[in-house]
Structure formats: structure tokens, C-alpha cells
Amino acid sequence: MTLDHRADDAAALAPNAAAQAAAGTPFQDDATAVADTDRNPEAISMMPVAFTVNGTDCDLDLDSRTTLLEALRDHLFLTGTKKGCDHGQCGACTVLVDGRRINSCLSLAAVHDGDAITTIEGLGTPDALHPMQQAFVDHDGYQCGYCTSGQIMSGVALMKEPCGASDADVKEAMSGNICRCGAYTNIVAAIQHVRKA
Numbered sequence: 001m002t003l004d005h006r007a008d009d010a011a012a013l014a015p016n017a018a019a020q021a022a023a024g025t026p027f028q029d030d031a032t033a034v035a036d037t038d039r040n041p042e043a044i045s046m047m048p049v050a051f052t053v054n055g056t057d058c059d060l061d062l063d064s065r066t067t068l069l070e071a072l073r074d075h076l077f078l079t080g081t082k083k084g085c086d087h088g089q090c091g092a093c094t095v096l097v098d099g100r101r102i103n104s105c106l107s108l109a110a111v112h113d114g115d116a117i118t119t120i121e122g123l124g125t126p127d128a129l130h131p132m133q134q135a136f137v138d139h140d141g142y143q144c145g146y147c148t149s150g151q152i153m154s155g156v157a158l159m160k161e162p163c164g165a166s167d168a169d170v171k172e173a174m175s176g177n178i179c180r181c182g183a184y185t186n187i188v189a190a191i192q193h194v195r196k197a
């Protein structure tokens with residue numbers, strides 16, 4: 001669009017704008033109403049959500065737009081689950097819902113009313129690690145550790161999924177979990193250790 005065209009468009013719109021101003025300007029009022037709604041915290045849609053997290057009943061009152069990841073980290077302070085990309089691309093936010101792995105950044109908390117959520121905090125304790133946690137320690141399955149909780153949660157879920165026996169099969173099944181440190185070889189070794197045990 002050239003500047004001349006813009007000038008023509010503005011000229012074409014001007015009569016409408018003038019007419020709207022004279023007539024009480026519904027267009028102008030609508031725009032203002034939207035802006036006011038955006039600024040009004042009472043306009044946020046809150047809703048009750050109840051689920052169990054690591055076996056504990058949790059009753060929350062959440063903005064309906066809250067993701068499961070945000071509910072876990074920001075409302076329940078379970079920060080072991082990490083936000084990497086927030087777009088379903090890295091797997092750092094992986095948790096179990098009724099035993100199945102999901103990317104919690106892609107799922108609204110309200111959808112999980114009544115579900116059983118398991119996070120890394122629910123697997124083991126420092127004195128009694130889950131076998132998958134222990135295997136990651138024993139096989140050096142991490143470097144910076146940022147992806148590790150997601151890797152472990154995926155590894156735990158993988159135990160109950162159809163998956164071939166080879167390392168390549170495990171790599172394929174774990175392809176949704178990215179490790180920027182490149183600890184893949186040791187991650188696969190840890191998972192294979194648990195599978196064979």
C-alpha cells in the first residue's frame with residue numbers, strides 16, 4: 001500500500017468516523033469497552049478446580065486460562081516441573097496425568113478437574129529415590145539438570161508404553177524431551193537400565 005492509497009483510505013473513512021461521532025459512535029464505545037474489560041481484574045473468569053497432586057487433594061480457584069504447569073509451579077509451588085519453551089516443544093514440563101505423560105504447558109488446569117497428577121516431587125525422596133531417579137544419578141543422565149525432571153517423568157511413563165527393546169526405540173519414544181546439554185546417551189542408558197531391571 002502506498003502513502004497515496006493510505007491517504008485515500010483515510011479520506012474514505014473520515015465521513016464514517018464523523019457520522020459515528022455524531023450518532024454516539026458505537027464503534028468508539030465498543031473499543032473503549034474492550035479496553036476497560038482488559039484492565040478490569042474482576043472481568044477475569046475464575047473457576048474452581050480440584051485434582052490430586054502426588055496423592056494430595058488440591059482445591060484451587062484459578063483464572064480459567066491457567067495452564068496445568070502454571071497451577072503446579074505458581075499456585076502449588078511445585079517447581080520441580082520446569083518451563084522451558086512453554087510451547088510444547090521441549091518436554092521440560094512433562095508430568096503424569098492418571099499415569100500418562102503430557103506436556104503441562106499445553107494443557108489448561110481446568111481440564112484436569114478430578115484427575116490424578118504426578119510430578120517429580122511425587123516420585124521419590126532424597127533418601128529413597130524412585131528407580132528412574134536413581135538410574136539417572138548412576139548413569140550421569142544430566143548435566144545442568146533443567147530438562148531432567150521432564151526426562152525422568154517421560155522415562156517413568158515409558159515403562160508402561162509399547163516400546164521396542166533397542167536404544168533407537170527408546171530415543172524415538174523420548175524424542176519429545178529435548179536436552180540442550182546433550183546428555184542423550186546417558187539418558188538412554190539410564191532408562192534402559194530400569195527397563196532391564
Ligand code: FES
Nearest residue numbers: 084085086091105
Ligand atoms: S515447557 Fe512445555 S514443552 Fe517446553
Ligand code: FES
Nearest residue numbers: 143145179180181
Ligand atoms: S541436562 Fe541440561 S538441558 Fe538436559
